Amino acid sequence: xxxxxxxxGDQPAQEIILESLKKLEYRGYDSSGIAxxxxxxxxxxxxxxIENMEAELTESNSTLAIAxxxxxxxxxxxxxxxxxxxxxEISVAVVHNGTIDNYLEIKESxxxxxxxxxxxxxxxxxxxxxxxxxxxxxxxAMNKTLNDIHGIFTIAAIHKDNPDEIVAVRNxxxxxxxxxxxxxxxxxxxYAILKYTQEIVYPEDYQIIRIxxxxxxxxxxxxxxxxxxxxxVEKYTEVAEKGGFEHFMLKEIFEQPKALQDxxxxxxxxxxxxxxxxxxxxxxxxxxACGTSYHAGLVGKYIIEQLTAIPVSVSYSSEFRYAAPVxxxxxxLSSRPLVILISxxxxxxxxxxxxxxxxQQGCHTIAICNVPGSRITREVDGVIIxxxxxxxxxxxxxxxxxxxxxxxxxxxxxxxxxGSLDHPQSKMWESExxxxxxxxxxxxxxxxxxxxxxxxxxxxxSVFFIGRNINYPLALEGALKLKEISYIHAEGYPAxxxxxxxxxxxxxxxxxxxxxVQDHTYSKLISNIEEIIARKAPVITVAQKGDQLVPKISDxxxxxxxxxxxxxxxxxxxxxxxxxxxxxDELGTxxxxxxxxxxxxxxx
Amino acid sequence: MTAGEGARLGxxxxxxxxxxIPLGNRPILDHLVRGLVSAGITEINMVVGYAxxxxxxxxxxxxxxxxxxxxxxQDKPTGTLDAMKIGMSDxxxxxxxxxxxxxxxxxxxxxxxxxxxxxxxSGQAERWSKWGEIEIRKDNPSxxxxxxxxxxxxxxxxxxxxxxxxxxxxxxxxxxxxxxxLQAIASQTSxxxxxxxxxxxxxxxxxxxxGNRMALRDNLLFRSAKIEKNxxxxxxxxxxxxxxxxxxxxxxxxxxxGEGCDIGPNSVIGSTVSIGDNVIIGPFSEVVDSVVMSNCDxxxxxxxxxxxxxxxxxxxxxxxxxxxxxxxxxxxKEFSVSDRGAMIGDDCIIGSRATLQGGSILLSGATxxxxxxxxxxxxxxxI
Numbered sequence: 001x002x003x004x005x006x007x008x009g010d011q012p013a014q015e016i017i018l019e020s021l022k023k024l025e026y027r028g029y030d031s032s033g034i035a036x037x038x039x040x041x042x043x044x045x046x047x048x049x050i051e052n053m054e055a056e057l058t059e060s061n062s063t064l065a066i067a068x069x070x071x072x073x074x075x076x077x078x079x080x081x082x083x084x085x086x087x088x089e090i091s092v093a094v095v096h097n098g099t100i101d102n103y104l105e106i107k108e109s110x111x112x113x114x115x116x117x118x119x120x121x122x123x124x125x126x127x128x129x130x131x132x133x134x135x136x137x138x139x140x141a142m143n144k145t146l147n148d149i150h151g152i153f154t155i156a157a158i159h160k161d162n163p164d165e166i167v168a169v170r171n172x173x174x175x176x177x178x179x180x181x182x183x184x185x186x187x188x189x190x191y192a193i194l195k196y197t198q199e200i201v202y203p204e205d206y207q208i209i210r211i212x213x214x215x216x217x218x219x220x221x222x223x224x225x226x227x228x229x230x231x232x233v234e235k236y237t238e239v240a241e242k243g244g245f246e247h248f249m250l251k252e253i254f255e256q257p258k259a260l261q262d263x264x265x266x267x268x269x270x271x272x273x274x275x276x277x278x279x280x281x282x283x284x285x286x287x288x289a290c291g292t293s294y295h296a297g298l299v300g301k302y303i304i305e306q307l308t309a310i311p312v313s314v315s316y317s318s319e320f321r322y323a324a325p326v327x328x329x330x331x332x333l334s335s336r337p338l339v340i341l342i343s344x345x346x347x348x349x350x351x352x353x354x355x356x357x358x359x360q361q362g363c364h365t366i367a368i369c370n371v372p373g374s375r376i377t378r379e380v381d382g383v384i385i386x387x388x389x390x391x392x393x394x395x396x397x398x399x400x401x402x403x404x405x406x407x408x409x410x411x412x413x414x415x416x417x418x419g420s421l422d423h424p425q426s427k428m429w430e431s432e433x434x435x436x437x438x439x440x441x442x443x444x445x446x447x448x449x450x451x452x453x454x455x456x457x458x459x460x461x462s463v464f465f466i467g468r469n470i471n472y473p474l475a476l477e478g479a480l481k482l483k484e485i486s487y488i489h490a491e492g493y494p495a496x497x498x499x500x501x502x503x504x505x506x507x508x509x510x511x512x513x514x515x516x517v518q519d520h521t522y523s524k525l526i527s528n529i530e531e532i533i534a535r536k537a538p539v540i541t542v543a544q545k546g547d548q549l550v551p552k553i554s555d556x557x558x559x560x561x562x563x564x565x566x567x568x569x570x571x572x573x574x575x576x577x578x579x580x581x582x583x584x585d586e587l588g589t590x591x592x593x594x595x596x597x598x599x600x601x602x603x604x
Numbered sequence: 605m606t607a608g609e610g611a612r613l614g615x616x617x618x619x620x621x622x623x624x625i626p627l628g629n630r631p632i633l634d635h636l637v638r639g640l641v642s643a644g645i646t647e648i649n650m651v652v653g654y655a656x657x658x659x660x661x662x663x664x665x666x667x668x669x670x671x672x673x674x675x676x677x678q679d680k681p682t683g684t685l686d687a688m689k690i691g692m693s694d695x696x697x698x699x700x701x702x703x704x705x706x707x708x709x710x711x712x713x714x715x716x717x718x719x720x721x722x723x724x725x726s727g728q729a730e731r732w733s734k735w736g737e738i739e740i741r742k743d744n745p746s747x748x749x750x751x752x753x754x755x756x757x758x759x760x761x762x763x764x765x766x767x768x769x770x771x772x773x774x775x776x777x778x779x780x781x782x783x784x785x786l787q788a789i790a791s792q793t794s795x796x797x798x799x800x801x802x803x804x805x806x807x808x809x810x811x812x813x814x815g816n817r818m819a820l821r822d823n824l825l826f827r828s829a830k831i832e833k834n835x836x837x838x839x840x841x842x843x844x845x846x847x848x849x850x851x852x853x854x855x856x857x858x859x860x861x862g863e864g865c866d867i868g869p870n871s872v873i874g875s876t877v878s879i880g881d882n883v884i885i886g887p888f889s890e891v892v893d894s895v896v897m898s899n900c901d902x903x904x905x906x907x908x909x910x911x912x913x914x915x916x917x918x919x920x921x922x923x924x925x926x927x928x929x930x931x932x933x934x935x936x937k938e939f940s941v942s943d944r945g946a947m948i949g950d951d952c953i954i955g956s957r958a959t960l961q962g963g964s965i966l967l968s969g970a971t972x973x974x975x976x977x978x979x980x981x982x983x984x985x986x987i
Contacts, residue, residue: 195667243664244652244675254661261881261898265846265864431901434864434882438899438916438951444657445618 002083002097003027004175005192006066006156006166009183009213013065014057020185020192021067022050026392027097027188028071029593031082035093036062037163043093045082049593053082063213064163066156066186068095074103075120085124087131088115091160094130096123097188098153098173106148125149130157138167139210139219146206146221152349156186168209174347174375177201177209177216179230184211189345189371190233191390201228202373231373247591249393249485253577254444257437259398260405260570262387264437267409268430273417276366276382281418282338285312286363288320288354289342292396292480293368293403297342298473299569300407306470306566307415307429317341317350321357339363340407344391344399346374355379368406370399384410393592395485397577400477401440404569408433435563436570442561443574450578453540453556457511457579458586463488464502464537465576466495467515468525474515474569478576485591486584495521495528506537513579515572516543516550519565529553542575544568605687606633606704607653607678612807612935615949615968616897616914620658623704625812626897628819629842629860629878631662632707632806635819637669639710643717645700646671651691653678683780684762692771699771701782703735703762707815709802710822716765716798723796724786725763727803734807735762736783738797745797746790747783760786761803764795808934809947809965812912816895817876820858829861832869839875850887862898886921893927894945903956911945911960914968919948920956928962946978 003024007013017034025032032053033045038060046053050069068083075081084093100106103122110128111117117124126145133144138159145155152172158165168175168186178185179199186209187193190200201216203209207226208219218226245251266272273279285304287297294316301312315323339358343351346369355376358365365380370388377383386402412429415421421429457463463482467475476492483490493502495514506512512532516525526549532539533553542558543550544565551557560571584591610622617625623633640648648666650673652659659675666673676690688701700716702708712725724745726738736747738758747760762782766774770793777788804815820840829843832851839857843849847865856874862881867873872890880898885891889906896902896913903921910927913919925946931938946960949968954960957975964978972978 241665241667243666243673244650244660245657250657251661254657258661261863264882268846268864431884434884434899435916437882441658442618445655447657 002071003069003188003192004066004095004097004154004156004186005188006095006158006168006186006211007183008064008164008166008211009180010063011183012060013062014060016196017065017067018050018054018057019195020187021069023192023390023392024188025050025069025593026394028069030070030072030077031079032067032069033082033084033095034065034067035084035086035095035158036060037064037158037160038062041086041090041093041158041160043084043086043090045079045084047077047079047082062163064158064166066093066095066158066166068097073099074122078119080119081121083121083123085119085121085127087127089131092127092131092134092157094123094127094155094157096126096153096155098151098171100125100149100151100153102148102150122151126155127157134159136161138162138165139208139223142167142169142208143219143221143223146208154188164212166211168203168211169206170203171205172349172352172375175203175209176373177203177211179216182213184213184216186211190373194233198233199230200233200373201230202378203228233372246585247393247581249395249397249577249581249591252391252393252397253574253581255389256398256401256574257441257444259386259388259402260437260440262389263402263405264409264434266385266387267406268433272384272410273413276384277364278338278366278382278414279417280336282310282414283336285310285338285340286320286358287312287314287340287342287407288317288351288358289314290317290348290350292400292477293342293344293351295473295477295480296400296403296407297340298476299404299470300340300411302470302473303408303566304411304414307411308418308420310414310418315354317348317354321350321354337363338366340366340368340410341376341380342368342403343376344370344396344403346371346376348376352376352379368403370402394594394597395481395577395580395591401570401573404573405433405436408567432564432567436567439561439563439567439571440574443571443578446558447578450558450575451582453558453579454582454586456538456540456556457488457513458583460488460509460511462505462510463490464498464506464510464512465490465492465515466498466512466525466528467492467572468495468521468528469519470566470569471515471517471572474572474576475513477573478513478515478580481576481580482583484594484597485580486587486589487595488583488587495525498528499531503531503535506532506535508536508538511538511540513576514539514541514554515568516541516547517560517565517568517572518544518547526550526553542572605651605684605691605702606659607651607656607687608681608705609654610705610807613809613812615966616809616812616912617655618950618968621652621654621656621704622806624655624658624662625806626878626880626895627707627806627812627815628821628823628858629862629880630819630824632815632819633659633663633704634669635707635710635822636702636704637663637666637671637673638822639708639713640700640702641670642710643713645713645717648673649676649691649693649695650674650704651676651678651687653681653687684782685775685780685785688771688782689775692768695768698765698767700765701763706761706806707802707804707819708761708763708800709818712763712798712800712803715800716763719765719796719798721765721796722767722770722793723765723798725761725800725803726758726797727761727800727805729759729803729805733759733761733805734781734783735760736787740797744790745795747786749783749787758797759805761800761805763800808939809912810939810941810944812895812947813893813910813944816878817893820860820876820878823858823860841874844881868904880915897950909945910943910962912947914948914950914952916951917948918953920954920958920974922956923954923958923960925960925964926962930963932963932965934965
C-alpha cells in the first residue's frame with residue numbers, strides 16, 4: 001500500500017513521474033503528491049485521486065522528482081497528511097510507504113526541540129530527522145535517521161542542495177531501482193517504470209540507495225559501497241492502460257485466457273517438483289494466504305486432497321502467523337510439512353510474516369506469486385511464478401485463476417510423484433488442464449447472458465452464494481467479489497450450512513446464487529436449492545451444459561461450457577467475476593478503486 | 605475495421621471475430637498491425653464490434669506492437685461504410701482504410717504510404733471478392749461487381765488511401781458498403797491503383813490453408829524449445845517456449861509452432877504448417893500444409909494434409925485427412941476446392957481410425973465415431 005516513485009535524469013521529470021505514479025495508483029488513492037527541484041524544493045499535494053493533484057500543477061523543468069500515492073494508515077486522508085512531507089525550511093522532502101512504530105516517542109522529542117507538526121502522519125518525523133542530521137551528505141543523514149526509527153518502511157528523500165540526487169531505503173516494504181540512459185528511477189514496483197527501463201536492481205533491507213542521473217550507488221549501514229546485481233526483466237505486453245475497456249477489471253477478466261495460457265508452460269512442461277525441491281514424501285500441507293488468494297488456496301485443498309490424499313489445511317495469513325506451531329503446519333509434525341504461501345504481489349505483510357514463521361518451524365516453503373523478484377520470492381525455498389501480467393484492478397481476477405491453475409498443476413505433479421496417479425492418468429489430467437483457457441473463453445463469449453441477470457440482483461440489499469465441495473470456495477469468492485466492488489452485502493456458504501442459520505435471513509428479496517455442477521454432491525445441492533425455493537428466495541443457478549433439472553427448478557440459469565466438474569471452478573469464477581462486474585457497473589461504483597481498499601496490502 | 609463476425613467461417617470464429625483467426629500462428633489482425641507499424645503508420649483507429657473484447661485484450665493500447673491503438677465501437681452490423689464513418693471520427697486529413705479480415709503483406713503498406721495521393725490497393729484472387737473488382741475505364745479506375753466468377757482479374761482488396769473529403773463524399777452516397785459507395789462516386793474522383801505484393805481474401809474455411817502458406821512468409825523467427833536428440837529441423841522454423849520436440853522428429857520449414865506443445869517422437873511436420881499453443885502431436889504422426897489451432901490433441905499415427913483443425917480438436921490415433929480436388933457444397937453453394945483435406949471446426953472430436961475424405965467440413969463441436977468414413981458431402985454434426 002502507498003506507492004512511491006522517483007526520477008532523476010536529463011528529461012523534465014514531472015510528466016514521467018505522473019505517468020509512473022498513475023500506474024501505482026492501485027496501491028492507494030486517498031491522496032497524492034510530488035516534490036520537485038526548481039532552484040528550491042517545490043511540493044504539490046492533494047487529497048483524493050492523482051487527477052486532483054495534477055490539476056494544481058504548473059509546468060516545471062525540474063529533472064528531479066519524487067512522488068507518492070497514499071493509502072491512509074496514520075492520519076485521515078487530507079492535504080496536510082498527503083506526502084511528500086518536509087521540514088519547516090523545506091530543505092528536505094520525503095515520501096514514505098509503511099508505518100513507523102515509535103513515531104509518537106520521536107514526535108514528542110522533536111516537539112520538545114521546538115518543531116511544530118503540520119500533519120497527523122507518522123511520516124512527518126522523517127524530514128525533520130533527516131534535516132536534523134544533514135551536514136552536506138544526504139546518505140549519512142538517512143543512515144543516522146535509520147538509527148532512530150523502528151517499523152516497516154520505504155523512504156525516499158531529496159534535498160534542496162542537490163538537484164540530481166535521490167536517497168532511498170527500505171525495510172520489508174518494496175523498493176526497486178530502474179537503470180536508464182542518463183536517467184535513473186526508484187519505484188514501489190517494476191510495472192510503473194517498465195516503460196522506461198527493464199534493467200532493475202532489487203535492494204535488500206537497510207541498504208541505502210543513492211541515485212543520480214548517471215549513477216546508482218548502494219551502501220551498507222557502515223556506508224561502504226556495495227556491488228549489486230542488475231536484473232533484466234521481461235517486458236510485459238500488457239501495460240497498465242485500459243486499451244479500450246471501460247475498467248481495468250473488465251480488461252483483466254478478458255485477459256484470463258491469455259494469463260492461463262502464459263502460465264501453463266512452466267507448470268506442465270518443465271518438471272516443477274525438482275525446481276521446487278519437492279521430491280520427497282510430503283506428510284502434510286498448509287496453504288496460507290489472504291483474501292482472494294485464500295479462496296484459491298481452498299480450491300487447492302480440494303484438488304490436492306482428491307489427487308494425492310495428503311491432508312491440506314488452509315489458513316488466513318494473519319491467523320497462521322500467530323497460531324501455535326502444531327496448528328500452523330496441519331497438525332502433523334512426523335514428516336517435514338510443506339507450507340504453500342499465495343500472494344499476488346509477493347509483498348503482503350501478513351503472508352510474508354507467515355512465510356518466516358513457517359521457515360522458523362522447519363517447514364519447506366513454496367510461494368505462488370505473480371511478481372517476479374518480489375519480496376516473498378526471495379525468502380522461500382521454492383517459487384511458482386504465475387504469468388498473469390500486472391493486475392491493476394483492486395478486485396483480483398486473473399491472478400485468482402492462475403493461482404488455482406498453479407495448484408491444480410502442482411496437485412497433478414505431486415500425485416504422479418507419489419504414485420497416486422499413474423502415467424496415463426496424469427497425462428489425462430494435463431490435457432484437461434490445457435483445455436481450461438478455451439473453456440474460460442467460452443464463458444467470456446457468453447458475457448451478454450450474464451449481463452442479462454443483473455436486473456434480478458442489482459436492487460437487493462443482500463445476496464447469498466452457495467456451493468458444495470470444490471465450488472464452495474467459489475461461493476466465498478463470488479460473495480467477496482460482489483461486496484468489494486458493488487458494496488452489496490453478500491455471503492458465501494457451503495450449501496449444506498444454510499439450514500444451520502442463514503436460512504433465517506432468506507426472503508423474496510435475497511437472491512441466492514447456487515453453483516450446481518454434477519459431481520457427487522449434485523443431488524444434495526438440488527435439495528438445498530429446494531429448501532431455498534420453499535422460502536421464496538429467488539434462485540440463480542450456474543450449471544453444466546446439458547443439465548435438465550436445474551433450469552426447471554431455478555428462477556434464472558446460466559449454462560457453463562462442457563467441463564469436468566473438478567475443473568468447473570475456472571468457468572464458474574469467470575461467471576461470478578462478470579456478474580459482480582456488471583452489477584457494480586450498473587450501480588456506478590468506482591470498480592477499479594473500491595472505497596477503503598487498495599491492492600498489495602503491505603500493512604498488517 | 606474488424607467489427608464483423610465472418611459468418612462463413614462461423615465454426616472457427618466462435619470465440620473471436622474473423623480477424624483473430626490465426627494464419628502463420630498469428631491472428632490476421634496481428635499481421636496487419638505489425639505491417640502498418642513497420643511501414644511507419646503507428647496511429648491506428650480500430651473499429652471493433654463482434655467479440656471486441658478478444659481483440660482489445662490481445663492488442664491493448666498497441667504499445668507492445670510499437671503503435672498506438674484507439675478503439676472505436678460499432679455495436680451493430682451496420683455495414684462497412686458505417687464502420688469507416690465510426691473509425692474516421694477524429695481523422696482530419698488523410699488515412700489508410702484496412703479491412704481487418706484479409707491478409708496482406710507488410711510491403712503493400714509501404715507502397716500505400718509512399719504514394720502521394722489517393723489510391724486503391726489491388727490484388728489477385730481466384731474468385732469473387734466482396735470488395736469488387738477494379739476496372740479501368742478511360743484511365744479512371746472504377747469498382748464493379750458484375751463478374752462474380754472472375755478468375756485472375758484485378759480485385760479490390762478493400763484497402764485504400766483516401767482524404768477526409770473523399771470519405772465524406774462516400775458517406776453521402778447510398779448503400780451500406782464501401783464498394784457500392786466507391787462505385788457511386790467513381791466519376792468524381794481519381795484514384796491511383798497500386799498493386800499488393802501478396803494478398804489473400806479469407807472468406808471460406810479452405811482459404812485458411814492457402815492464407816497460412818502466404819502468412820508463413822512473414823514467419824517471426826524465434827526458437828526457445830527443448831529439442832531432444834536426433835531431431836532434424838530445416839528451413840524457417842519458429843518454436844515457442846515450453847515446447848518439446850521429441851527424438852526422431854523431422855521438421856521442414858516454413859513452420860511455426862506455438863508455446864507449450866509436445867511434438868511426439870518420430871513425427872514429421874511441414875512444410876507450411878502452423879501449430880498453435882498447447883498442441884499435442886502423438887508419435888509417428890505426419891502434419892503437412894495445415895493449420896492446427898491451439899489446444900488440439902492428435903493421437904499417434906495420424907496423418908493430416910491440407911487441413912485445418914480449429915481450437916481444441918481431438919484427433920484420434922490412426923485417423924487421416926488426405927487432400928483431394930473436388931466440388932463441395934457449403935452454405936448451399938457449390939465450390940470447387942483443390943488440394944484440401946479436412947476443415948474441422950472448434951472442439952470437434954474425431955475418434956480413432958477415422959478417415960476424412962478430402963474437402964470434408966465439420967462444424968464446431970461435431971463428433972466422428974471410431975473407424976468412421978466421413979464423406980465430404982455431409983456437413984452435419986455427428987456420425
